[in-house]
Amino acid sequence: MHFQAExxxxxxxxxxxxxxxxxxxxxxxxTGPIEPKARQELPTQLALEVIIRPAKGVATTRxxxxxxxxxxxxxxxxxxxxxxxxLCQITCQILESGEDESEFSQRELSCCINAxxxxxxxxxxxxxxxxxxxxxxxxxxxxxIIDNPSAEQLKTxxxxxxxxxxxxxxxxxxxxxxxxxxxxxxxxxQLFNILELGEQKCQGLVKNLRKIIQDQISPRLVV
Amino acid sequence: MAENTALxxxxxxxxxxxxxxxxxxxxxxxxxRHLSLGIRPCLRKYxxxxxxxxxxxxxxxxxxxxxxxxxxxxxxxxxLKSGKTIVITSITGGIIEENSASIKDLDDFGEEELYEIxxxxxxxxxxxxxxxxxxxxxxxxxxxxxxxxxxxxxxxDSVLHSRILPKQALKVKAxxxxxxxxxxxxxxxxxxxENDPSNETNLKMKRKWSYVLYAKIIxxxxxxxVFDLCWNSLMYALQNVKLPRAFIDERASDLRMTIRTRxxxxxxxxxxxxxxxxxxxxxxxxxxxxxxFASNYGVIDLDPESQLQDPDNAEEEVDIDMDEAxxxxxxxxxxxxxxxxxxxxxxxxxxxxxxxxxxxLVGAGAKITPNMIKRSLLLSKVRANDLSTRLxx
Amino acid sequence: MAKDIELSExxxxxxxxxxxxxxxxxxxxxxxFRDVKIKFGKEYGDVSVEMGxxxxxxxxxxxxxxxxxxxxxxxxxxxxTEISPIAGSQFENRNITGEDEVLCSRIIEKSVRRSGxxxxxxxxxxxxxxCWAVRADVHFLDCDGGFIDASCIAVMTGLMxxxxxxxxxxxxxxxxxxxxxxxxxxxxxxxxxxxVTFSFFNPQDTEENIKGxxxxxxxxxxxxxxxxxxxxxxxxxxxxxxxxxxxxxxxGGLPMxxxxxxxxxHKAYAIIEKITDQILQLLKDDSKERNKYAAMLTSExxxxx
Numbered sequence: 001m002h003f004q005a006e007x008x009x010x011x012x013x014x015x016x017x018x019x020x021x022x023x024x025x026x027x028x029x030x031t032g033p034i035e036p037k038a039r040q041e042l043p044t045q046l047a048l049e050v051i052i053r054p055a056k057g058v059a060t061t062r063x064x065x066x067x068x069x070x071x072x073x074x075x076x077x078x079x080x081x082x083x084x085x086x087l088c089q090i091t092c093q094i095l096e097s098g099e100d101e102s103e104f105s106q107r108e109l110s111c112c113i114n115a116x117x118x119x120x121x122x123x124x125x126x127x128x129x130x131x132x133x134x135x136x137x138x139x140x141x142x143x144x145i146i147d148n149p150s151a152e153q154l155k156t157x158x159x160x161x162x163x164x165x166x167x168x169x170x171x172x173x174x175x176x177x178x179x180x181x182x183x184x185x186x187x188x189x190q191l192f193n194i195l196e197l198g199e200q201k202c203q204g205l206v207k208n209l210r211k212i213i214q215d216q217i218s219p220r221l222v223v
Numbered sequence: 224m225a226e227n228t229a230l231x232x233x234x235x236x237x238x239x240x241x242x243x244x245x246x247x248x249x250x251x252x253x254x255x256r257h258l259s260l261g262i263r264p265c266l267r268k269y270x271x272x273x274x275x276x277x278x279x280x281x282x283x284x285x286x287x288x289x290x291x292x293x294x295x296x297x298x299x300x301x302x303l304k305s306g307k308t309i310v311i312t313s314i315t316g317g318i319i320e321e322n323s324a325s326i327k328d329l330d331d332f333g334e335e336e337l338y339e340i341x342x343x344x345x346x347x348x349x350x351x352x353x354x355x356x357x358x359x360x361x362x363x364x365x366x367x368x369x370x371x372x373x374x375x376x377x378x379x380d381s382v383l384h385s386r387i388l389p390k391q392a393l394k395v396k397a398x399x400x401x402x403x404x405x406x407x408x409x410x411x412x413x414x415x416x417e418n419d420p421s422n423e424t425n426l427k428m429k430r431k432w433s434y435v436l437y438a439k440i441i442x443x444x445x446x447x448x449v450f451d452l453c454w455n456s457l458m459y460a461l462q463n464v465k466l467p468r469a470f471i472d473e474r475a476s477d478l479r480m481t482i483r484t485r486x487x488x489x490x491x492x493x494x495x496x497x498x499x500x501x502x503x504x505x506x507x508x509x510x511x512x513x514x515x516f517a518s519n520y521g522v523i524d525l526d527p528e529s530q531l532q533d534p535d536n537a538e539e540e541v542d543i544d545m546d547e548a549x550x551x552x553x554x555x556x557x558x559x560x561x562x563x564x565x566x567x568x569x570x571x572x573x574x575x576x577x578x579x580x581x582x583x584l585v586g587a588g589a590k591i592t593p594n595m596i597k598r599s600l601l602l603s604k605v606r607a608n609d610l611s612t613r614l615x616x
Numbered sequence: 617m618a619k620d621i622e623l624s625e626x627x628x629x630x631x632x633x634x635x636x637x638x639x640x641x642x643x644x645x646x647x648x649f650r651d652v653k654i655k656f657g658k659e660y661g662d663v664s665v666e667m668g669x670x671x672x673x674x675x676x677x678x679x680x681x682x683x684x685x686x687x688x689x690x691x692x693x694x695x696x697t698e699i700s701p702i703a704g705s706q707f708e709n710r711n712i713t714g715e716d717e718v719l720c721s722r723i724i725e726k727s728v729r730r731s732g733x734x735x736x737x738x739x740x741x742x743x744x745x746x747c748w749a750v751r752a753d754v755h756f757l758d759c760d761g762g763f764i765d766a767s768c769i770a771v772m773t774g775l776m777x778x779x780x781x782x783x784x785x786x787x788x789x790x791x792x793x794x795x796x797x798x799x800x801x802x803x804x805x806x807x808x809x810x811x812v813t814f815s816f817f818n819p820q821d822t823e824e825n826i827k828g829x830x831x832x833x834x835x836x837x838x839x840x841x842x843x844x845x846x847x848x849x850x851x852x853x854x855x856x857x858x859x860x861x862x863x864x865x866x867x868g869g870l871p872m873x874x875x876x877x878x879x880x881x882h883k884a885y886a887i888i889e890k891i892t893d894q895i896l897q898l899l900k901d902d903s904k905e906r907n908k909y910a911a912m913l914t915s916e917x918x919x920x921x
Binding site: 062064065072075076100103140155156158159160166175176177178180181183184185186187188191192195 | 386578581582588591596600
Binding site for chain 1: 657658659662664669671673675677696698700701702703704705709751753755757758759760841
C-alpha cells in the first residue's frame with residue numbers, strides 16, 4: 001500500500017498524524033490519558049472515545065459504524081490496564097474520502113486505522129502491539145485481488161474488504177486478525193486468498209509505518 | 224455459603240457460590256467452568272444454535288388479499304423468535320421523486336447506446352438499499368444507543384452490497400386517474416394497457432418516481448448480540464413485500480400556476496401528489512438468489528486454571544489437552560456472560576449457494592485461526608440452508 | 617473531560633507586561649496579520665488555510681434539493697462550523713452550544729451568507745422545485761487563535777474555487793453531467809468579505825479604563841490563542857475590497873473609544889486588500905495548473921486522431 005504519512009502535525013493535542021493514500025486523506029489526533037466524564041469512566045481500564053468526522057456534511061450512522069469498527073481494532077492493541085479510570089480521545093477528521101461515500105467506506109476505514117495507530121504512538125500511549133490495515137477489492141472476471149483499490153476499482157468489484165492485522169515482535173509476526181470486514185459476493189477460497197495476500201501487504205505496510213515513527217523519534221534520541 | 228459462615232473456625236475454606244451467584248460475580252469464570260464441562264451457560268453445546276421460529280407477513284396490509292386494509296401502511300413483515308429474543312420487522316414505504324435523470328432515461332437522447340455499453344450490470348450503483356431503524360427495547364425511552372445505530376447502518380450496508388434490491392425494482396410505474404364520461408373515476412396503468420394497443424394513451428410521465436423502503440425492527444428482550452437476528456428477520460420480511468400501485472390525477476398532471484415574489488414572476492408547476500392505490504399492489508421483485516442468512520460465532524481460549532477438577536470428567540479433560548484445542552468456537556452467541564467475555568467474534572452472512580455476502584471478523588481476544596474461520600463458514604452455510612427452507616412454512 | 621486551558625499566573629503577567637512594552641510573544645508588531653498560507657486539494661472546493669499554527673480546512677459540496685417554499689428562486693447555502701477535539705481537548709465533540717463556537721459560527725454566517733457573498737439566485741434550477749444546495753463544511757484542525765478570520769478566508773476561497781457539475785434541463789427532467797464528462801461551472805460570487813479580528817487589552821485596572829480619559833487600551837490584530845485567552849475585549853470587522861463594511865461585531869468586553877472603530881476599519885482594509893489579492897492570485901495559478909493539458913484535451917484534437 002503506497003502512502004505518505006506524517007506524525008506530530010497538530011500542536012494542541014498529545015499526538016497527531018496525517019495519512020494520505022491515493023485520494024484518501026485523514027488527519028487524526030489523540031489526546032490522553034485525560035480525565036473522563038463520569039459516564040465514560042471504566043474502573044479498571046482506559047476508556048476510549050473514538051470520533052470520526054466526515055469530509056462533507058455532518059456525522060451520521062455511517063460514521064458511527066466506522067467508529068465502532070475503529071474502536072474494535074484499537075481496543076486490543078492499546079495497553080488499557082495501564083491507565084485505569086482515564087480517557088483517551090481519538091479523533092479522525094476525513095479531509096478527502098477518496099471513494100463514493102454513499103456506497104463504500106473501505107478506504108476511509110483503513111486509512112483511519114493506520115492514522116490512529118501512528119497518532120497513538122505519537123501520543124506516547126502504551127501499546128501491546130502494532131497494527132496495519134489495507135482496503136482490498138476482488139476484481140470482476142480476472143478474480144484478481146487488489147490491495148488499496150482506487151475509487152473506480154471499488155465501484156466495479158464484486159466484493160470489497162477491509163483487513164487489519166495485529167503485529168508483534170518488530171512487525172515480523174502476525175498475532176491475530178484484528179478486523180476483516182467483507183461485503184459483496186465472495187467465496188471461501190477468495191477469503192483465504194485475501195488473508196494470505198493481505199498478510200504480505202500488511203507486513204510491508206507495518207514496516208513502512210515503523211519507518212515513519214523511527215524517522216520521527218530518532219533525531220530526538222540522545223545516544 | 225451459609226454453612227461456611229456457620230463454621231466459626233480459623234481454618235481457611237474456599238468460598239463457594241451457587242452457580243447463578245457466581246455467574247453474576249464473575250461471568251468469565253462461570254463461562255470457563257461451563258465450557259470445561261463441554262456446555263455453555265445457556266446449556267447449549269458449543270456449536271448448537273438456538274431454535275428459530277418465524278411468522279411471516281402477519282402484520283402487513285396485504286394479509287388478506289381480497290380485503291386490503293388501506294389504513295395499515297405495512298407492506299411486508301416478519302416476527303422472528305430466537306431463544307428468548309423476539310424481533311419484529313415491519314417494512315413501510317414512501318415515494319420520492321427522482322431528482323436527476325441519467326441520460327439513459329431520456330428517449331430523445333442519441334447517446335443511449337453508448338451508455339448501455341459503459342454501464343456495468345452488477346455494480347453496486349445499480350442497487351438500492353432499505354433504510355432500517357433498529358430499536359432495542361430496554362424498558363426506557365431515550366436517544367438511540369450506539370448499538371442501535373451501528374446495527375442499522377450495518378444492515379443498510381449489507382443489503383446494498385448483497386445486491387438484493389435492484390434500483391429498477393423500485394421504480395414507480397405510475398398510472399393516471401381519469402374521469403369517465405359517466406362521472407366515475409378509473410385508473411389506467413401503462414403496463415396493464417400494453418396488451419390493448421387501441422387503448423394506448425399518452426401515459427408517458429415527464430417525472431419519475433421511486434419507492435423507498437423503510438424497515439422498523441423492534442428487538443424485545445435482548446439477551447445477546449442481535450445483528451444476525453435483525454438481518455434474518457429483515458430477509459424474511461423483504462421477501463413478502465408488496466408495493467402498492469400509484470397513480471396521479473389526470474387533471475393535475477398538467478397544472479401550472481404563476482407566482483410572483485419580489486418583483487419576479489415565473490410559472491411553477493403545481494406540486495401535485497402521487498397517490499397510492501387502495502387495493503392494487505405488485506410484489507417487490509428482489510434478487511432472490513442473493514437472499515442470504517446471518518449467523519455469528521465467537522472464539523474463546525479455554526483457561527486451564529478454571530477447569531473443574533471433577534474426577535468424572537478427568538478423562539475428557541485429558542482429551543482436550545491432547546488435541547491442543549485451547550480455544551473453541553462457539554456458535555450463536557447469547558447471554559451476557561458470552562457477550563462480555565468473548566472478544567473474538569465472527570459474523571457471517573451466507574446464501575444457500577454457498578457464497579458469502581458479508582463477513583465481519585473481529586479478533587480482539589483469542590486468536591482466530593484459519594481452521595476456526597473454515598468451521599464457521601461451513602456452519603453458516605448449513606445454517607443458511609436451514610433458515611432458507613423456513614420460507615415456505 | 618478536559619477542562620478549559622488556563623494560563624499560569626506568571627505566563628499571563630509576562631505576556632501582558634510584554635504588550636505594555638510593545639512586544640508580542642511571536643515577535644509580530646501589533647498591527648501585523650499572520651502570513652496566510654492557502655493550499656488547494658485535488659477536488660474543487662477543497663481548501664486548507666494556515667495562519668501561523670492555526671489550521672482550518674474547508675470543503676464545499678453541493679447537491680440537488682428543493683428550495684424553500686417562500687423563496688422559490690433561491691438555492692440553499694449552509695455553512696457548518698463544528699469544532700471537534702482535534703483542535704484541542706478543550707472542545708467537545710458535537711457541542712455547538714459553547715460560547716466560542718456559537719460566536720464563531722454566527723460571525724461567519726453574517727459575513728458570508730447574510731452579506732450575499734454567494735449568489736443564491738444563481739443556484740436555482742427549476743423555480744420552486746429544484747435548486748442546488750451548497751454546503752461549506754469548516755473543519756478546525758489546529759487552534760492557535762484567529763479561527764474566525766481563518767475560516768472566513770477558507771470559506772470564501774473554497775466558494776471561489778468550487779465548481780458545481782454542469783446540468784441540462786429537459787422540461788421537467790434534469791441531467792447532471794459528471795465532472796469528467798463536461799466542464800463544471802463555478803459559483804457566482806458577488807463580493808469577497810474577509811474578517812479581521814482586533815483584540816483589546818487594558819493596561820491599567822478596570823476602573824481606570826471606564827472613568828479615565830486616557831483611553832489607553834492596547835489593540836492588537838490577529839491574536840494567538842494565548843493572547844485570546846487574556847484579552848479584555850474583541851472586535852471583528854468584515855470588509856470587502858469595495859471598501860464596504862459588511863459586518864461589525866463587538867460583543868461587550870472592554871469599552872473602547874468610538875473613533876477607534878474607524879481606525880480599526882482603516883487598518884483592516886489594508887489587510888483585506890492584501891489577502892484578497894493573494895486569494896485571487898492563488899486561484900489564478902491553480903486554474904492554470906489544472907488546465908495545463910487543456911490544449912491537448914480539446915475536442916478539435918479528438919477529431920484529428
